[in-house]
Amino acid sequence: MKKKWTKTVLIHGTLVIACFIIAAPLLFALVGSTHTRGEASSYPPKISFGSAGFENYETARKSGLGKMMWNTFFVALSATLLKTVIALFAALALVYFQFRFKNLIFFFILITLMFPIPVRVVALYDLVQKLKMGNTYLALILPFIASATGTFLFRQHFMSIPSSFVDAARIDGAGPIKFLIKILIPMSLNAIGALALILFIYMWNEYLWPLIVITSKDKQLVQLGLKMLMQDVAGEQVWGVAMAGAVITILPPLFLFILLQRQFTRGFALTSGK
Secondary structure (H helix, E strand, O other), X not given: OHHHHHHHHHHHHHHHHHHHHHHHHHHHHHHHOOOOHHHHOOOOOOOOOOOOHHHHHHHHHXXXXXXXXXXXXXXXXXXXXXXXXXXXXXXXXXXXXXXXXXXXXXXXXXXXXXXXXXXXHHHHHHHHHHOOOOOXXXXXXXXXXXXXXXXXXXXXXXXXXXXXXXXXXXXXXXXXXXXXXXXXXXXXXXXXXXXXXXXXXXXXXXXXXXXHHOOOHHHOOHHHHHHHHOEOOOOOEOHHHHHHHHHXXXXXXXXXXXXXXXXXXXXXXXXOOO
């Protein structure tokens, strides 16, 4: 019994330490968001809550961060919905339709994973400017509506669905769209939830592309807003206000993660999700 109790204590102690290490950046931001400029630059560093919590959050709110959060939410939600729909249709075609060069097309889809936005940013910016979409929400959404990751995830999931469902749908006279809506989507809710969470957080954290393509502050996204919060009118870094802005901007993706946590874990598990 003593050996078993010692083992349990060691396991739980290790897990507690690991959770604290993972949560340390968030705890640091939460504590730092209450510090004044002097407290943030003091030595040794102040690890307790400061005296400027309300002022820092109020400054962050008045800086236009709320507007940028709405912009980011609109862009991230739009891109996530379009990505998910396109990935569903692409996976449907790759699994249930027969056409020439199907495997080759899927191979090229996977190849696009090797070319992220920073690699193709120059060509993409030139294309956006030629289409007269610079400094618009379309320029932020359209380059992200195709997802090789989503196509791969849905393709693998669809391939695990028994073929008896396909045969039953054909006997009932269901077409491809009806088969997708009535059968595949209800059976893929966990995978859809997991992918939606990943895509939304990816778009929420996007920094480079909005920095390049958006020139007006009223259309800018939240990650650029956090960069602006780090400097006041004198050009000095205000870490307390920046940390307050970071705490505010982390709330929407954190809430979404809590909401879709079950779908996220089940979506990548080797189970049917029952």
